[in-house]
Amino acid sequence: MNRRKLLIAGGGTVGALVGGTAVASATRADILADDELTQGEGESEEMENNITRESVEYLESTNEVRENGHAQSFKKWARRESAEIGASEVVSVAENRLDKQLEGVGSGVRYLIFGPVITVDHYVTRDRDGSIESEPNVTLEQLISVTPQKMTITVTVDGHTFTKGIPVGVGHSDVYQG
Numbered sequence: 001m002n003r004r005k006l007l008i009a010g011g012g013t014v015g016a017l018v019g020g021t022a023v024a025s026a027t028r029a030d031i032l033a034d035d036e037l038t039q040g041e042g043e044s045e046e047m048e049n050n051i052t053r054e055s056v057e058y059l060e061s062t063n064e065v066r067e068n069g070h071a072q073s074f075k076k077w078a079r080r081e082s083a084e085i086g087a088s089e090v091v092s093v094a095e096n097r098l099d100k101q102l103e104g105v106g107s108g109v110r111y112l113i114f115g116p117v118i119t120v121d122h123y124v125t126r127d128r129d130g131s132i133e134s135e136p137n138v139t140l141e142q143l144i145s146v147t148p149q150k151m152t153i154t155v156t157v158d159g160h161t162f163t164k165g166i167p168v169g170v171g172h173s174d175v176y177q178g
Contacts, residue, residue: 037110037119037169040147044165045093049085051157058158065157078155078162083109083116086151086166090118097146104136105143110169120147122172133177144170 057066058074065077087107095102106121122143125134136143152165 036171037117038144038171040120040149040168040170041144042094042097042146042148044150044152045090045148046152046154047085047089048154048156049081051081051155056157058160074157074160075162078157079116079164081155082153082162082164083118083166085153085155086118086168090120090148090151090168093148093151094120094143094146098138098142100137102136102138102143104134105138116166118151118166118168120168120170122170123175124173125175125177128176128178130176140170140172 053067055068058064059066059071062071063074064071065074067077087109090107091102091105094105104123104125106123108119108121110117110119120143122136122138122140124132124136127133147170148168150165150167152163154161154163156162
């Protein structure tokens with residue numbers, strides 16, 4: 001681990017231990033410590049989603065959600081659901097801001113020190129010799145500039161609401177074929 005990563009990770013850990021998780025969460029020390037991600041620089045985005053899937057049921061007596069036969073606390077379920085919703089929508093947000101459909105760009109969720117991070121992934125596909133076979137139709141710099149710094153997602157199920165702000169990090173990968 002290089003010195004910068006160690007200092008950033010250590011500072012975030014100390015902050016969390018003394019009750020400074022709000023500061024660490026606000027600065028997203030975990031994204032800074034991860035040399036594979038750069039925090040999005042675009043305006044933050046907010047969205048609401050009312051969950052009506054038949055596979056999801058709110059259990060009033062226990063404040064849990066049952067999905068596909070598995071029950072868990074409403075808060076835990078809503079955190080995961082928020083991250084998944086954000087990951088499924090973040091590329092559309094970038095497309096709208098760039099006014100074009102993106103190719104070679106994906107999204108996902110990573111769980112780092114302070115919680116979930118929505119990722120936007122910039123993929124270059126190379127052959128076994130390293131020659132580029134395909135690349136995104138947007139530069140990494142353009143993608144970083146329009147990707148939201150944070151996605152705030154409000155999830156509602158059976159009248160129960162949960163709101164979570166989740167930071168967004170942009171990464172780049174070279175994928176080798178064959």
